[in-house]
Structures are given as C-alpha cells and as structure tokens.
Amino acid sequence: MSPMRYRTAIRSKIRLPFPFRSHLYSSESRIECRSEPRSSFGIAFDIDGVILGGRAPIGGSPQALKKLYGDSGNLKVPFVFLTNGGGIPESRRAAELSEVLGVNILPSQVRFSTFSCSGTKVSNLWLCCLEFMGLRLADGNFGIALFRMQVVQGHTPFRTLLRRYENELIVAVGKGEPALVMSEYGFKKVLSLDEYASYFKDIDPVAQYKMWRTKEALYCSSHLEESVPRYDVYSDRVSAAFVVSDPVDWGRDIQVLCDILRSGGIPGWKNGNQPPLYFAADDLEYQAAFPSQRLGMGAFRIALESIFNRIHHSTLEYVSFGKPNPFVFKNSEALLAEFRPSQYDDHITNSGCSHSHGFRTLYMIGDNPLVDVKGAQQAGHPWFSILTRTGVFKGKDNHKEFPADMVVDTVEEAVDFILKREGTF
Template sequence: MSIGGGIPESRRALELSDLLGVKILPSQVLLGHSPFRNLLNRFENEFIVATGKGEPAVVMSEYGFKRVVSLDEYASYFDNIDPVAQYKRWTTKHESECARNSEKIVSSSYMLSTKVKAAFVVSDPVDWGRDIQVLCDILTSGGLPGQQNEHQPPLYFAADDLEYQAAFPHERLGMGAFRIALENVFNRIHEKPLQYTSFGKPNPSVYRHAEMMLGYLLQFSSSSNDVMKNADVESHSLRTLYMIGDNPLVDVKGAVQAGHPWFSILTRTGVFRQKENHTSHPADMVVDTVEEAVDFILKRENA
C-alpha cells in the first residue's frame, strides 16, 4: 500500500491497523520515501539534510541514516539564512526529531563547518520560500552555505506529483510543483542546471520497488491456496498487480510504463473526475470509487 509520507512506515502501519481493524505490518506499507532505504549504503554515515512536512529526519533515521538533520534544525544554526524569518508567526519544533535520531548532532561548530553530502525532500515542504533558499545555499556551494561554488551534492525527491487531491475542492500543488520552483530558481542563479533524482510516481522504479517488496512478503507468507492463487508458487512471482489511483498523469502513467504484471484501475475520487477514460493515459479500468475497484478485483480473481 503506497500512501502519503512524512512519518515512518511503522507509525503509519499502526494508524492503518487501528483504522481498518486488521493487523498491518510496517513491511506492508510503502510510502513515497520508502525507496530512500536503498541509498543507505551510500549515505549511512554521511551528513545529510531532510525536509518536508511531518518528521523527515525521524523517517531517515529509522531507515538507518546516522547523521541526518531536518532542514528546520539545519537552518537554525545559520544566522540570517532566512531573511524573512522575523516576519513568520509560526515556530518549528525539531527537538523531538533530533532526540529520536540514532546519533545526535548538536554541535554548532559541526553544523557550520561540515558539508552536507546529500539533500532529501521526504514529503511536501511546509515553508517553500525558506526551503528553496536554504537548499539553493547548500546545492550551489558544494554542501556548505556561504562557501565557493563546488560540485552539487545529490538531491532526491520522494515524489513528483504536480497536483493532488486534498480536502479542498480543487487540486493542491504537490512536491512536483516544489521541484519545479526550486529547479527554476537554481538554474537562474547557478551556471549548471540542477541535478536531481525523483523516486516518485510515475517513475517505473516505484512500481519495481513495490514488486520487490511484495515478492519478499510472498516468500514468507502462508502457502494456502487463498494466498497463492494469484502467484507462481515456484518462482514467487505475482501474475497480476493492481494499481488503484485517482491521478492519470501519475498513477496510471507509471503503471503503464512499468508494464507487466501491472493492471491499472482509475477512480473518480480525486484528480480524475471525467466520465470517460483519460485520453492521454488511459487505464485498464475506470470506476467511481475505491470500493468498486476492490469489488472488481475480487470478482476477477475469483472467477
């Protein structure tokens, strides 16, 4: 199950278990930032910065990254790095995040002298202006704001949705919109274009990661007929994987690009509201609700 991020999979699993009345394991939850785990070998002991709503540093720390701080905390060590901070009426609380990190980083001298080796946009940023400013400082200086231009540190995004459906009747700007804003500003002030990697949909790697995790779970699941009916028992490969989503440009496009064994079901519950299938990125099936999509899958698999 892939849903919004900003908190660890372990906590989201507890929320889903309580909501659904079914035991959900953390390994059964895939968030946009879950693939960041694959970068642990490269950055486990490197100094990195994470930003986004929720607790981005806690998320990265639970993946095993040992020297990670939130951008909220990082910016607080640089006087006047955010020139309009005095006009902001909100405050941030990074102490609880820092306390949960596997290795605390509290030295001011360390913060002000150590290069950031990578920046991670874990979830939708809250303070776009501050984050664009500080990320540009990090990325144009080679990892240490105020220094001379050097090689740009790696930048990673957990998603690239331009828009998404929230409680407001009209779509809201997503992480993809933030990426566009950051990229345009960076490219105006730096001689080389911004380099980044996006792990979010519609990148086929997201779907491959889900396949890998489902295959892993399948190997340790019960060998009952109910569990194995839609699988090749010997190879532990699923014959069909169903993608249920409400965004043709993201959910359906990604499933189509991923190809076999993905089957896309488009719902009229969010970004997509049209009567007919999407013209540019048509899904294998279009339904009104998620419940209707689940009913279709159960009937199809039990046929």
C-alpha cells in the same frame, strides 16, 4: 502535470537484484509464512484520493480492505499501500491506517535468509551484486535481509542509499519528521532543514515575520544562542539533501537548499560542486481534504529548479523517486511476493535469480492518471491499472492521455471487480 523528468547526479553501474535492502541483518528477525494458498494476483492501493480523503476513509475503503482477509483474520490477497506521501516512518503510518480502517496493516519487518549459490545457475553479475552489498557470510554462503511491509511511501527507496551516506552529513526536508524517517533507515548524521537552518544566523532574512512557524523551528530558533550543533555544520559539508515529504516553508527551504547546493555543501562558502539532491516524489498535484487538488512535491521541485538555474552557472541535478517511476512498481512486486509462502526460496532455488515473482496480475488502484496509471503502464506486465473517481480524476470517461484498464467510482467497486475477475468473490 508535465512529464516526469529525471536529472540524475549519480548513475549506478550495477542494478541491485533485490529492493529496499540494508547491509545490517539480524537472525532474530524472522517472519513465518502463513499456510494460506499462494495468490496469483496482488493489489497496490494509492492512499490519498482512493483510501482516504484527508484523514477520513472514502469510497468504502474499510469494507473493501476487509474483503482481502480470511475468516481467521489472515491475509488472503497480498496487498500494499503505494503512496507518494510520507514524512513519518512506515511503521507509524501502518499503525495509523490500521486504526482508521479497522484492519491489521503490518509495520516494517525484516526476514533474514541464507543460501548457497553452489550448484545453481547464478550469473557473475548476481555474484558481483552480492559481493558489492556485503552479503557474503563467513562460511562462504550469502545472507539476504528482505523487508516485509504493507506501506510503501515515496521516501521508502531512500533505504537503498544507506551504504553511500550512512556516516555522511545529510539534510532532510519536509513536513512531519523527515530526520526521524532517515534515522530509522540507518543514516547516522541527519539534520532536518529546520534544525540545520537554525545554526546559520540570518540565513532566512524574513524569519522574524513568520509567526506561523512550526514548533520545531521555533524551538531551534529560541535555543540558537545557547545550543551547540550536534555536528560541525560550519566545516562539515552536506553530502546530500533529501526532500522526504512536502516542504512547509517553501521560501526558506528554497533559499537554504540553494545555499547548500551551489556552495558545495556549506552555506556562505564560494561556489562548489553540487551535492546530490533526491526527491521522494514528483507529483505536481494531489488530492487532499480540500475539494480541488493541492500543489505537491513536483511543484516545489519546479520552483527550486527554476530559481537555482537562474542564480547558478550549472543546471540543477536531481533524482526523483516515487510513482510513476517504474522502479517503484518493480520493487512493489517483490514486496507483494513476500506475502506469498515460500516465494523467496522458490525464487532463489528454482528460477536462477529471475526477476519474475509468479503473479499473473498485479492491480494498481489509484486516482491520478499521470502518476498511478502512467506508472503501471510503464512498468508493463503484469500490472493492470484501475482508476477511481474519488480523487484527482473525476471524469465521466477514461483519461485520454493515460487511459486506465478499468475506471470505477470507488475503491470498493474496484476490489469487487478484482475479486470477481479472479474468481474469489
């Protein structure tokens, strides 16, 4: 896999101090902390090639995860699943994992907190961020909605773009239900690429030969004559395109994306400014049920970029999320900290809004050196990388370019090593 490349169409001038945050809050949604002792370490698990091989558990993953719960069933070691996969809402993915692995994986939940910055040492930048995010309440205090989840997918950071595109027309690309994913994040004008393309006659010149097309695409095609677009796609420009999960029909998707991106947002129009393009991940390959690796979203991105740059006068601009982006690891620290009682209040009151979450060690257990290990290394302290041999990596020795801190055969062996190292085995 080639090194991660970032071509950023939008550059933020303000680094937001907390992750995955919406400006919509509900005081009804409160998460009570357990009375478990605060753990000094946490774990992030990759899924494909570590926890699951296709849809089946591998490497003793059910047994490994059960060791992270107490006798009463409460979580005693904070952990999250950190995957570049996706295509379905995090809550549904959590339910699927719970059923397959036999442990209770929390769906996405939100905790609402209010606080006052008076009498505390808070930087002007921090106050500007709070104002920018619309978090000042009527009484002059501030409100923060903190997401608490155990499943972080490649597209989870798309939540952070809600303020920009909430009421703008956007297109969601990929397998599963990409439009539903974006809708659940709060985006109000979302169309899947399947539906969007169905409103433009002959946009895919070989569509008639694709007998394997998805049910959604077939439904959209069969109802084209009688259907009316939910939005005015013929005059309303696409404000941004989001590749949420691995695309299914590469040929059609590349064609339609090129039409959108080089026309300024309306296929068939003359050249215009390229709308922003976001990728949930940039994996060249990943481990699925087939013995050898499968091409991932990074491969699709390379194909799209190569073609776009040949047919357009400007090079493709895009933003890639997902591992190994250090942003993902830093945000995972905050999510893991949400499982530590009173962490948030300590963070605001005692640390003056520091970025430290008090973990001595955070373990990344993955199967891909160029994604999992590289990401942990780039994130730096307190990340410790563990490489398994059940997925992409199958070498006898450590990886040469991105050597992990520890190499094991299975995820169960990795968890046993962690618990023994932390003195809790």
